[in-house]
Amino acid sequence: MRAFTHIAIIGTGLIGSSVARAVREKLPESRLSGFDRDPATRQRAEELGLFDAVHSDYAPLAEADLVLLCVPVGAMAAVGRDIAPHIGADAIISDVGSCKASVLNDLRSALPDATIIPAHPVAGTEKSGPDAGFASLFEGRWCIITPDDNTDESDIARLEAFWSALGANVERMDAEHHDLVLAVTSHLPHLIAYTIVGTASDLESVTRSEVIKYSAGGFRDFTRIAASDPVMWRDVFLSNREAVLDMLQRFTEDLTALQRAIRRDEGDTLEDLFTRTRAIRRGIIDEGQDVAEPDFGRDHG
Amino acid sequence: MRAFTHIAIIGTGLIGSSVARAVREKLPESRLSGFDRDPATRQRAEELGLFDAVHSDYAPLAEADLVLLCVPVGAMAAVGRDIAPHIGADAIISDVGSCKASVLNDLRSALPDATIIPAHPVAGTEKSGPDAGFASLFEGRWCIITPDDNTDESDIARLEAFWSALGANVERMDAEHHDLVLAVTSHLPHLIAYTIVGTASDLESVTRSEVIKYSAGGFRDFTRIAASDPVMWRDVFLSNREAVLDMLQRFTEDLTALQRAIRRDEGDTLEDLFTRTRAIRRGIIDEGQDVAEPDFGRDHG
Structure with a gap:
């Protein structure tokens, strides 16, 4: 060749x-x-x-x-x-x-x-x-x-x-299937990360300084993705609109179901999901698509 | 002392x-x-x-x-x-x-x-x-x-x-303010991460194997948080219910606004938010609450 x-x-x-x-x-x-x-x-x-x-x-x-x-x-x-x-x-x-x-x-x-x-x-x-x-x-x-x-x-x-x-x-x-797969493995995660960082920035009851200081509780992970190139990502969402909106709809339904479970004190529903999601992480590490070290191998001093 | x-x-x-x-x-x-x-x-x-x-x-x-x-x-x-x-x-x-x-x-x-x-x-x-x-x-x-x-x-x-x-x-x-701050910097991020990993697992159009293979597009970050202890997190959401539901409501409103911007092809709305969110990441790194290295310092071979 x-x-x-x-x-x-x-x-x-x-x-x-x-x-x-x-x-x-x-x-x-x-x-x-x-x-x-x-x-x-x-x-x-x-x-x-x-x-x-x-x-x-x-x-x-x-x-x-x-x-x-x-x-x-x-x-x-x-x-x-x-x-x-x-x-x-x-x-x-x-x-x-x-x-x-x-x-x-x-x-x-x-x-x-x-x-x-x-x-x-x-x-x-x-x-x-x-x-x-x-x-x-x-x-x-x-x-x-x-x-x-x-x-x-x-x-x-x-x-x-x-x-x-x-x-x-x-x-x-094929291109259409690619766009569906990436809508869930890349585009939706970015959209959600941008959203939550925006939500946290706009609160009146919690200061920006507090958001930053206590970000090690999980929030800081989202800020990395939400620091990605703004023009590149604007274009992605507009160019893959239908697949992104479809995945977003599914996500919102699932989030609403969890919201309902929290409001109704349905602990089993939460625990079942939280147990199920661990398997995907193991799959990603087994397939070599992420590091196995805790916390992405972040330097812990 | x-x-x-x-x-x-x-x-x-x-x-x-x-x-x-x-x-x-x-x-x-x-x-x-x-x-x-x-x-x-x-x-x-x-x-x-x-x-x-x-x-x-x-x-x-x-x-x-x-x-x-x-x-x-x-x-x-x-x-x-x-x-x-x-x-x-x-x-x-x-x-x-x-x-x-x-x-x-x-x-x-x-x-x-x-x-x-x-x-x-x-x-x-x-x-x-x-x-x-x-x-x-x-x-x-x-x-x-x-x-x-x-x-x-x-x-x-x-x-x-x-x-x-x-x-x-x-x-x-005070305890109430703590619970509000952590609802946004920790509890909501975990709830969202658990949700999106669940959403991705349940798709019919995209296989679990595809979700794992192409997770480096952003999704894999969420799977780390969604691998956290299920019982611990079940209890967090039930014990801090009001603050979590309040933050979730705000997040959902913001997400809906972005969804609308995508549907209406309003690129400026997207780009403005995506530019704004970069500042929070810089603040977190400047305050020593995350590593400065790209990609959390993940090992890139």
């Missing part, structure tokens, strides 16, 4: 810069071009030496055989239109966005003749920007690839090999 | 065994007695050498000048009645429970003549049992002490000195 010889990364934030670092480490033969619309980010990416070259215009895209869009999902359509005149005929266009149906649709419209294979590495941290990336981000994480039925198997295999080389486990899925 | 010479710990789980370990390290002059109603737990506490002696009956309580109840808050009333015939006249009775108004009420009823000073070290992990404890658990965390107006200042000062010696920052608060 032909490895990619020239990888273009559009958007040099947390994920784009992590891909660049991982390529340098795992695929050192590949040429790496970075693109970012923000001058300060471009300058920082250059200072960090993440790419062979960092560009502000898309003309150098012509040489790339993999073009990876690492921008918020709401920006895919516009970036797709901007790169359209520049991409090579044999290039594979992919992305790392958290929604796949909207991305496939947006890129297909912008680039009707291109080979488009959307992908989503399920990995990240709450930090943003080129300084936040690191080469091992994708190690042992899953990368979901959502090709449509018309995509050549050999092109899909090349993209799968790319993500495997970066340390990821690769899975194929 | 007189340090405690004989500390009795009732309940040798995560918190009780952590207190024992911290006392051994920081207050080695004190005699330590452990009590647990569960024979297997008692045996394990003995094997671990956490106490000078581990007892199944409460007769040895007579010699203790600090009796620390480390049991679920729903068990306080019964344990209070059981120890009533045995405690010394000068002993201070305290606890580590996550609700304070109900505990004060339950212990006052069971021990009308005792010196009762409820306390709550805001610290823990998702693990349970005597093996899960460690001496540094309280380092840099807050311990909230909720004495009533009739308590002698010198007794309060002794208990404060005890928790300070174990590494905690100490704060005083």
